[in-house]
Amino acid sequence: MRRPNVGKLGIHEHTVEIDGRSITFEAGTLAAQAGGAVVISLGDTKVLSTTTASKQPKDFLPFFPLTIEVEERMYANGRIPGSFFKREGRPSENAILVCRLTDRPLRPTFAEGLRNEVQVVNTIIQTTQVDPYDVVAMNGSSLSTMLSGLPFSGPVAAVRYAMLRDGSWVPFPTFEELEEEAVFNMVISGRVEDDGEVAILMIEAEATPDSWIKIDMGAPAPTEQVIGQAIEDVKPIIKQLCEAQQAFVDEVGVRDAGEYPLFLDYTDEVFDAVWAEGEAKVLEVYRQAELSKEGKDEAITEVKTAVVDAVVAAGVGDLDEDALRKQASEAFRSTEKKVVRGLIVDEGFRIDGRSATEIRSLTAEVGILPKTHGSALFQRGDTQVVSVLALGTTREGQRLDTLDPADEKLFLHHYNMPPYSTGEAGRVGSPKRREIGHGALAERALIPVLPEQDEWPYAIRVVSDVLASNGSTSMGSVCAASMALMDGGVPTHAQVAGIAMGLVYENGKYTTLTDIQGVEDFFGDMDFKVAGPEGFITALQLDTKLAGIPANVLQDALLQAREARLDILDVMNDAISEPRDEVADGAPRVEIVHIPQDKIGAVIGPRGAIIKELVEETGAQIDVDEEAGRGVVKIYANSREVAQDALDRINAIANPQLPEKGERYHATVVKTVDFGAFVSLTPGTDGLLHISELSKMKGKRLGHAEEAVEVGEQVLVEVLDVLDGGRKFKLQYVGEKAGETAGADAPADAPADAPGDDAGEERPRSRDRERGGRERGGRGSGDRGGRERGGRDRDSGRDSSGDSGRDSGGDSGSDAGGDTGGRTRTRTRSRSRDRD
Known part of the structure; x- marks a missing residue:
């Protein structure tokens, strides 16, 4: 063969x-x-x-x-x-x-x-x-x-x-x-x-x-x-x-695929006929800035019918009636586009009467669904978005099976835009690619301001439903979702607002528009979305219909978007400026306590007898793991009381003695992270020594805790405060590394001498917002103030007293309770920033 x-x-x-x-x-x-x-x-x-x-x-x-x-x-x-x-x-x-x-x-x-x-x-x-x-x-x-x-x-x-x-x-x-x-x-x-x-x-x-x-x-x-x-x-x-x-x-070499025919929507003759018949009528409608979106739509539909009928009746070339009607309909859309773009570029006139840099009227409201974990409504002009928060345990996060390294997601933002939001009937069901893309954009905008899992171990899902649409729905979902997170007690670092920018290019001139509506998006050349808190940008997306946009035009659009974003943040902060102290009554409670490694068996008991008894008697769900040579107990409960009961029982078994305020310890470093070092005060009791405290040790600003200490080393610290019933400790560095001071012979993880008068005080925040912090009220309090938080100028660390870790003080929003009164606050404002 x-x-x-x-x-x-x-x-x-x-x-x-x-x-x-x-x-x-x-x-x-x-x-x-x-x-x-x-x-x-x-x-x-x-x-x-x-x-x-x-x-x-x-x-x-x-x-x-x-x-x-x-x-x-x-x-x-x-x-x-x-x-x-x-x-x-x-x-x-x-x-x-x-x-x-x-x-x-x-x-x-x-x-x-x-x-x-x-x-x-x-x-x-x-x-x-x-x-x-x-x-x-x-x-x-x-x-x-x-x-x-x-x-x-x-x-x-x-x-x-x-x-x-x-x-x-x-x-x-x-x-x-x-x-x-x-x-x-x-x-x-x-x-x-x-x-x-x-x-x-x-x-x-x-x-x-x-x-x-x-x-x-x-x-x-x-x-x-x-x-x-x-x-x-x-x-x-x-x-x-x-x-x-x-x-x-x-x-x-390129494959020889032959010629591909190109089918234009209409001939030049058809467009000329439609333009001659309809240009003045279309211009008359779009000049009526007082007309609502629905009013303009109805008026344009009437004009279109009359213009197309007139062109078909007159006839153009040798086209038959059906072909001519189809081409005339497409040509009418181009007539609309040319009229709208001409008004913007030549006259600086937008169809709703705004200038190029003006935002539509804004409405922000929180607590609109008081029995949910958190909710907010954001409306910009005719665009209306409602976002609702649902909290769960980390077990309820999304497991991923993809080619990326990440194997789970603990923050989910889902965006829905049903057909009724544009006054239409259509398919309702699984999300389309557009909805997935818009949801992911808002998700990326919000992730940087979320708390770290070590200090707030929850799975978070926010659903944004677009109830009415006239442009910029994805950025509306950013604003609504940000407020819903705060309304639900998620300790976010700051509010995040988003704005959609547009661009019209005619006769070599670029005109950038702030807060574009649907017609401007449809007839314009660019959709440029920018989101972020006051200080920087967290998400940005550009789509264009042009063959390309010069970089300097984009730079100018970014600066124009910043002014609008700050205006929107003002309105959002009037509705809610700080996260609530507590999660909603119906939200799950998640508590974490560290125990000595040799106490794991005592908590579990023979064949799991002790932990089974704890679960049955408290009603909480309890997981025990080993991590970095110590036990980690996670408690999941449906109420604050159940979580506290389980926590007290675990501590009674594994951590019978807790550090007290004013005590000093030769603490052992057990873990280093970017923002500080976790130190062991007593067996099973850890606290966070913030990097700002470690900086005192070296006398200079540090980029990472390892520049000052290593795992296994000892440092002399003082307990400034005991918080959350002994679950968190505020620590302050008060001496050199253990072994380099007069008290170096004190046993490891044991209290040192009590502090004297010169023990030092908690260092104030270095860069607070000009308006200062306020005392935060709970869900039922009348004053909706909040923790001291940086605005445009954040402090250099998460908390200069060192309480950004799970065991280091500060309120992580884990506790709940109180009534839901006073949850709804509304602020409606029309904003105009005209820089023409």
Whole structure:
């Protein structure tokens, strides 16, 4: 039998080096029958990107049928899917978000009028969970589309760009760098224009989850100026990637796919006829700023019917009636667009009478559903969002089975926009990609201000329902969710507000709009969303319909958005400015107590007899684990009384003696973290010595506790206060490391001499808000004041007295009780900031 010919395929490979990272393109080996196929690698992460188009156009569609898919293959990381059927099912949320990331810069670069169905599929075929695969897939999508021969004005390049705690920016950071060092990270996509300049197509950016702590410790904040400069600085990297893609395409060659027909919505003759008949009528409607959204919609519908009928009756060219009616309808929409844009650019007039920098009327209210764990309503103009909080134990968090390192989520924000919010009837059910994307954007905006799990061990879910929509619903959900968290007693660091900016480009002039409504979003060229507290940006998203936007235009839009964000924060803070002292009566209580390792058996008892008895008698759920050479007991209860009962019984068994106020201890360091060191006062009793106290030891500001102490060392501390019934301790550093003082011969973990008159006082906060702190009331108190919290100028540490840890003092919101009276506060205000 004759053997078949054996040979190698035409393999092409190209590598580009960017700041020490290698990105490799390969073609000619895999997926040869796809329109275009490329394997792109970053480190050990490999993505197969393919682009294929249908052979026949769907000319009846009024839009370009582009579909982006991401297939996460679990074998890529040597794993078997955890589902019952042991195979991949519907895309993960992360995969859906990457689809949206890829779609947004690619869609506006296809030729207008293309109606062939185009499908881009990114298959993750290898990963070691070192590098995120999203930007790899985005660059691969551009490259495979160019190779397919479609009418596409690429290449389009994407870069993940992260700011580290030292202020430097790095391209293509690893997961480890993002977690340990990064303060802010952006995915930026762009293309090179004919004049060689780089135009920005898409931005998706966020502060890292622990950015608040890093900024408190001295890291630079991601302000508008910092981000604006980074957008400019990343342009050479985008250009380098685009040039590498083009060089690879020139080497491989483009598939000869023939000509793709382009179907324009209408002919020039039809548009001229519609414009002549309808321009004045449309202008008359949109000049009536006093008309409501519904009133304008009704008036425009009447004008459209009359104009289309008139054009059809007059006839245009040799088009039949059905074709002419269809084209005239599309041309009328373009007439609307041209009129609205002309009013904005030429006259500075917006259809509701606002100036370019003016915000619609605002309403903020909390406690609207008093029997839930927390609730808030936020309304901006005709856009209305209600957010509701639900708290649970960490067992109720979301377990993840994806290709990312994270295996669980303890904060969830879900966004819903039912059809009735726009006065329509439609499908109600599982969330669409848009809803998933909007929910994730608000989630990322809020994560940086959430408390750390060590001090507040809850699973948190916020659901934002859009009840009425006229633009900027995702940013409305940020505002409502932020207030709902505070209303529910979640000890967030600050309020977070969001604003949507728009852009209109006509005749070489860019006009930036603050707080765009639906018509301005639909007819405009950009949707630019910015969210954050007073001091910095926590989330940012850019979508554009243009082929690119100059970076300086985006920088100006960022500064304009800041003014609006501060105005919105004022209204939100009038409704609720500080988290409530206690969680709602119906919310679960979670308590954590540390016990000596040798007491674990005593708490559990023979064959679990003791812990079973505790569970049965108290009604609490109790888990006992071992961590870092000590026992960790977690108590889950439905009421404060049940939690306290279980806690008292555990302490009676394992921690019979607790430190008292004024006592000094040669405490042993058991764990170091960014914001301080956990020290053991007595067996099973720990407290946090804040990094500000450790700084006293060295006489200088520290970046990490390990610069002052190491695990196992002893330090002399004083108990300033005992809080929460002996569960938390405020500590102060009062001497050198144990072993270096006169009292060094005192036994470890034992009280030292009582403090004298010079024991020192708790150091005040270094940078408080100008308006100062207020005494916080509970859910039933009349005064809705709050803890001292930094506003625009946060103090340099979480708490200079050292109470940011679980066992270090301060109220974490774990206790509850009190009635729900006084929970509802409303503030409605119209704001106008005109800087024209």
